[in-house]
Amino acid sequence: MPVATAVRTKYEAVIGLEVHVQLLTKSKIFCSCSTRFGDPPNSNTCPVCLGLPGALPVLNREAVTMAMKAALALNCTINRQSRFARKNYFYPDLPKGYQISQYDEPLAEEGYLEIEAGGARRRIGITRVHLEEDAGKSLHEGFPDSAEKSYIDLNRSGVPLIEVVSEPDLRTPEEAYDYLTRLKTLMLYLEVSDCNMEEGSLRCDANVSVRPVGANEFGVKTEVKNLNSFKFLQKALAYEIERQVEVIEGGGKIHQETRLWDSREQRTYGMRSKEFAHDYRYFPEPDLLPLVISDEWKEEVRRSLPELPEARRERLQREYGLPEAGARLFTDVKFLGDTFEKVAKISGHPKLAADWVANEVVHLAPKIKVGAASDLVTVSPENLAELVTLIANGTISGKMAKDILAEMFTSGKRASEVIAEKGLAQIADPEAIAKVVREIMAANPKQVEQYRSGKTATLGWFVGQVMKATRGQANPQLVQDVLKKGLG
Numbered sequence: 001m002p003v004a005t006a007v008r009t010k011y012e013a014v015i016g017l018e019v020h021v022q023l024l025t026k027s028k029i030f031c032s033c034s035t036r037f038g039d040p041p042n043s044n045t046c047p048v049c050l051g052l053p054g055a056l057p058v059l060n061r062e063a064v065t066m067a068m069k070a071a072l073a074l075n076c077t078i079n080r081q082s083r084f085a086r087k088n089y090f091y092p093d094l095p096k097g098y099q100i101s102q103y104d105e106p107l108a109e110e111g112y113l114e115i116e117a118g119g120a121r122r123r124i125g126i127t128r129v130h131l132e133e134d135a136g137k138s139l140h141e142g143f144p145d146s147a148e149k150s151y152i153d154l155n156r157s158g159v160p161l162i163e164v165v166s167e168p169d170l171r172t173p174e175e176a177y178d179y180l181t182r183l184k185t186l187m188l189y190l191e192v193s194d195c196n197m198e199e200g201s202l203r204c205d206a207n208v209s210v211r212p213v214g215a216n217e218f219g220v221k222t223e224v225k226n227l228n229s230f231k232f233l234q235k236a237l238a239y240e241i242e243r244q245v246e247v248i249e250g251g252g253k254i255h256q257e258t259r260l261w262d263s264r265e266q267r268t269y270g271m272r273s274k275e276f277a278h279d280y281r282y283f284p285e286p287d288l289l290p291l292v293i294s295d296e297w298k299e300e301v302r303r304s305l306p307e308l309p310e311a312r313r314e315r316l317q318r319e320y321g322l323p324e325a326g327a328r329l330f331t332d333v334k335f336l337g338d339t340f341e342k343v344a345k346i347s348g349h350p351k352l353a354a355d356w357v358a359n360e361v362v363h364l365a366p367k368i369k370v371g372a373a374s375d376l377v378t379v380s381p382e383n384l385a386e387l388v389t390l391i392a393n394g395t396i397s398g399k400m401a402k403d404i405l406a407e408m409f410t411s412g413k414r415a416s417e418v419i420a421e422k423g424l425a426q427i428a429d430p431e432a433i434a435k436v437v438r439e440i441m442a443a444n445p446k447q448v449e450q451y452r453s454g455k456t457a458t459l460g461w462f463v464g465q466v467m468k469a470t471r472g473q474a475n476p477q478l479v480q481d482v483l484k485k486g487l488g
């Protein structure tokens with residue numbers, strides 16, 4: 001079944017992505033209901049998001065601000081005026097029978113996102129960024145009578161989304177993967193979404209077609225839906241490209257259709273055409289005024305944008321001498337970058353600060369790396385800086401610092417408090433160490449003899465004995481020095 005590589009390479013794929021990003025506002029886009037995920041079904045609802053007759057939508061200003069942030073960071077032009085429209089379709093989880101979205105007058109247009117594929121940087125065009133409301137959710141599983149019935153949860157109804165539509169500029173599944181990764185990183189960095197794919201905060205559909213290499217015309221495209229993980233996106237695209245090449249090579253035609261990715265069977269399949277009507281009969285939303293963005297508002301949002309990841313990465317490498325991978329972690333997760341910079345500044349030890357934030361803090365709160373809320377880190381930058389300083393001046397060893405940090409995480413105490421309470425300070429007094437060394441030498445004359453007769457490897461054994469006797473608190477370098485003197 002697979003197409004031979006020689007045949008496959010005669011074709012190139014053309015891919016565009018439509019990505020839905022749920023915005024992190026506290027309330028919904030057209031009412032004041034909470035957007036909290038995981039609350040009891042239908043508890044966060046009101047006449048507006050239930051679609052009851054006569055209820056009127058009121059636009060959430062914060063949702064517009066977040067959408068503008070995203071659009072500006074994607075290098076888009078914000079339209080002075082945009083308009084909401086009704087997108088009509090029937091689905092049980094859409095109580096109004098239409099979704100409020102934007103159509104021919106979107107919030108923002110003509111941007112780009114830079115990707116890096118095969119070592120080369122490339123700009124992928126962003127056609128538009130528009131605002132819309134989410135639909136509710138149909139629950140087909142998990143109830144005793146799920147075999148016969150589906151349930152509806154409207155908590156998600158009216159949660160604000162932006163849709164980011166790319167130009168058909170992507171050529172391979174790998175490029176699509178890189179594009180989505182960078183888009184996710186950017187949204188997390190701007191703190192406009194938690195981009196949690198399991199909870200549906202980031203959803204991706206792909207338009208795919210193939211054409212002979214060198215052709216200018218696009219082939220007929222299919223739309224692949226249900227790509228709810230990065231892995232699925234890549235696999236579904238690879239499958240769909242292969243399928244299209246095979247159909248064309250076999251003399252067949254590609255039909256414009258919507259296909260779903262089936263992760264169990266590892267293939268896409270076409271939806272029956274009636275399942276998906278393309279005629280949405282958009283028309284302007286009569287209950288909302290056109291959205292007018294003043295220059296002042298736009299400038300205010302522009303000024304509120306943080307230093308963007310690419311620029312910050314370069315600066316971190318330059319300013320603190322961080323390696324690229326280290327700088328990347330600090331720009332992938334904004335909170336870590338902010339923490340690192342504060343710890344580095346307060347302690348004056350950037351290298352140690354980078355080590356401790358990138359390794360030990362992440363180790364204690366691993367979810368941070370996937371962009372989970374920053375309140376997972378209960379230790380303030382000031383307290384982390386104190387710990388780093390204590391390591392740098394030799395008061396505590398790195399090994400002790402790990403235990404102290406774990407204690408700081410659970411108790412919220414400062415490093416110096418933990419050290420005082422547990423009597424953990426490193427023994428850096430040569431006389432105190434020499435006393436322990438003398439005792440151990442006296443108790444182990446045979447090993448002393450071995451060392452003196454030339455078996456210098458015994459030194460390691462002595463270091464171990466001293467560390468054991470001091471419960472790991474002796475400064476290891478000092479122990480070595482004192483031992484060498486005593487044994488020599």
Ligand SMILES: [Zn+2]
Nearest residue numbers: 031033046049
């Ligand atoms: Zn509501």
